[in-house]
Amino acid sequence: MPEAANRPTPNPLSQLPSIDELLQSDDLARPIAECGTLRVTKWARLAVEHLRSELLGSPQADPVNKHALAEAAVVLIKEHQDAFSQSLLSGVINATGVVIHTNLGRAPLSENAKRAIAETAAGYCTLEYNVASGKRGKRGRGAEELIASLTGAEAAVVVNNCAAAAFLTLTATAAGREVVISRGELVEIGGDFRVPDVLARSGCILKEVGTTNRTKLADYEKAIGENTAMLLRVHPSNYRIIGFTSSPGNEELAALAKANGIVFFEDAGSGALVDLSEFGLGDEPLISRSVAEGADLVAFSGDKLLGGPQSGIIVGRQDLIETIRRYPLYRALRPDKLTYAALEETLLAYERGTHFDEIPVLQMLSMPEAEIEMRARAFADELIGKLPEGRSFEIDVTRGESAIGGGSAPGVHPETTLIALTGRGTSAEDIERRLRRGTPPVIARIAEDQVLIDLRTVRPEQESVVIDSIAGLA
Numbered sequence: 280m281p282e283a284a285n286r287p288t289p290n291p292l293s294q295l296p297s298i299d300e301l302l303q304s305d306d307l308a309r310p311i312a313e314c315g316t317l318r319v320t321k322w323a324r325l326a327v328e329h330l331r332s333e334l335l336g337s338p339q340a341d342p343v344n345k346h347a348l349a350e351a352a353v354v355l356i357k358e359h360q361d362a363f364s365q366s367l368l369s370g371v372i373n374a375t376g377v378v379i380h381t382n383l384g385r386a387p388l389s390e391n392a393k394r395a396i397a398e399t400a401a402g403y404c405t406l407e408y409n410v411a412s413g414k415r416g417k418r419g420r421g422a423e424e425l426i427a428s429l430t431g432a433e434a435a436v437v438v439n440n441c442a443a444a445a446f447l448t449l450t451a452t453a454a455g456r457e458v459v460i461s462r463g464e465l466v467e468i469g470g471d472f473r474v475p476d477v478l479a480r481s482g483c484i485l486k487e488v489g490t491t492n493r494t495k496l497a498d499y500e501k502a503i504g505e506n507t508a509m510l511l512r513v514h515p516s517n518y519r520i521i522g523f524t525s526s527p528g529n530e531e532l533a534a535l536a537k538a539n540g541i542v543f544f545e546d547a548g549s550g551a552l553v554d555l556s557e558f559g560l561g562d563e564p565l566i567s568r569s570v571a572e573g574a575d576l577v578a579f580s581g582d583k584l585l586g587g588p589q590s591g592i593i594v595g596r597q598d599l600i601e602t603i604r605r606y607p608l609y610r611a612l613r614p615d616k617l618t619y620a621a622l623e624e625t626l627l628a629y630e631r632g633t634h635f636d637e638i639p640v641l642q643m644l645s646m647p648e649a650e651i652e653m654r655a656r657a658f659a660d661e662l663i664g665k666l667p668e669g670r671s672f673e674i675d676v677t678r679g680e681s682a683i684g685g686g687s688a689p690g691v692h693p694e695t696t697l698i699a700l701t702g703r704g705t706s707a708e709d710i711e712r713r714l715r716r717g718t719p720p721v722i723a724r725i726a727e728d729q730v731l732i733d734l735r736t737v738r739p740e741q742e743s744v745v746i747d748s749i750a751g752l753a
Contacts, residue, residue: 291334294345296352298323306353310360318363319356326355371720372741376695376733378643379549379685383722385582385589386685387639389628392587392621400620422619425626429552430566430577432594436604437581437622438612444578444591445546446481449509451606452542452576452599454482456508461494461526462487464513474513483508489526496527496535503539510536512574514548514564533573542575542599549685550579550592552629558644559691560584560683566594575599581618583685586640587625588618643735644683648694654734654742655696662698662746670753672710672730673701679726681735698732700749713752721748 301307301323302316311319330348371383379385388396400406409416419437426435438444449458458478465474465487478485484506488498499510510532529545536543547564554565563584569577576599581590591612593603603609614622628637635641659676666674677699680692700710710730714721721744723730737745 291343292331294343294348295327295330295334296345296349298327301327301349301352301356304349304353307356310356314360314363319360322356322359323352325359326352329355369720371722372745373736374721374732374734374745375724376679376681376697376731376735377684377724378640378681378736379583379683380736381685386586388588388621389586389625389637389639391624391628391637395620395624396617400616404616404620406616406619418613419619422622422626425623425630426592426594429626429629430570430594432570432577433597434600435592435594436600436609437614437619438591438593438609439614439618440582440589441546441548441550441578441580441591442477443612444593446477447603447606447608447612448544448576448578448593449478449481449483449511450608451603452544453508456484457486457502457504457506458483458509458511459486459488459499459502459507460511460513461489461498463489463491463494463526464511464515466513466515478511493525494527495525496531499527499532499535503535503541507539507541509542509544512543512545514546529569529572529574533575536575537573543573544576545569545574545578547577547579549583549585550577551584553634553641555584555644559693560644562690570594580685581622581625584640585625586634586638588614588621590614590618590622639738644693646735648696651735652696654739655698658732658734658742658746659698662749665746665750666753671703671705672752673703675699675701679731679733681733693735695733695735698734700730700732701728710752714748717748717751719744721745 298320302311302320307319307323310322330351334343373380373383373387375383377383405416407416407418408414422437423435426437427433438447460474460478475485486502486507488494488502512529512532529543533543545564547566547569549563550566551560551563552566555561555563564577564579566577566579574595576593576595578591578593579585581587581592585592593600625638628634635645655676659674663674675698677697679695679697681695683689683691683693700707702710707725707728707730711723711725714723714730723732725731732745732749734742
């Protein structure tokens, strides 16, 4: 019998690459440089363990090739790297037409706000330092003075989001006491943020009045007792009750609160700083109006209709704002220097009266219908010119609707002009997926088996990138 026939078959597991062998491979030099040795080592261990399980689970008819196993391990490691990279923040082009897109970071910042982050706040800055006196300064002083000026309030304070603003206000001013609210305002705003839960967590005692669709001033009046601290109004933001409805106005609630020596607090949600009624947003609370109508405190977002960074803003009476600022929880909820820098520049645009020219959210909301149509038709013509005859999709220009997003104005859908991609032998889902996984990712939407591109939320300088991304699918 030949000697080879007596030679024992090598154990397949012995052909697995070692972790050190993999880490010294030229194929992993770039992943190590980008993600570090510790993380790549972790992925290498996972890859080798996966291959070991495969070898144990499926008997091999042919000898195992050590080089092939090493290559398979490298592929697995790079798949781990890709998955990890996708978990990190990356820029995208929002072609959905949803202006305040929560999943895509809500309001895009103005150029001045971005510059303030990069050039002012990224390094050392005067966050809590007074250059004139050489002593410690007040955090957020500039932003708060601007907010008070723009809203007509006595004072303002900034925290890290609007949910925090509502929670802090309730905790600091009404904990252990009753807060009266209409049943029609016991809403879930999003992300499991439910008003009844917030009231309970803040230590307040919820006192519901009225019905889902109708609440009268007399309902509030009857509910006020010795332990009542506050009348609370919550803007419903992401839903509307229509038909047989009624509720008292801010002036009535403010007068009732004042007559009884309690606080009237309005959680305004998106909170516009300028009148946006000509763009269909007349139902969104105008903060200066709420203050003028007598609200003692008003909370609103800095990153929705205001168009700035994520933040929650509280304006109102000086004494109540100082109570909130002194409350220990405020320190845990206050924003950082990057937020203040971006917020200051956003607010300065309102002070200058250049907000519609500078702030992207306002630019998108106020964009004339004719301008979007002109851009969409030029976009489609340029795209068609770059595509081969046998392309895998048809291109049409069609009428449609954009959306405000961010829980603002759910019933408002500005008219727009869309570029529609209809697959030839390929699905809309496949086209959308390939756009989404491109570099940079282009985020579109699907309706009636068409991929829709809405240029309302695409900056003019991004159009060529979107055109190239679509052309690359043909």
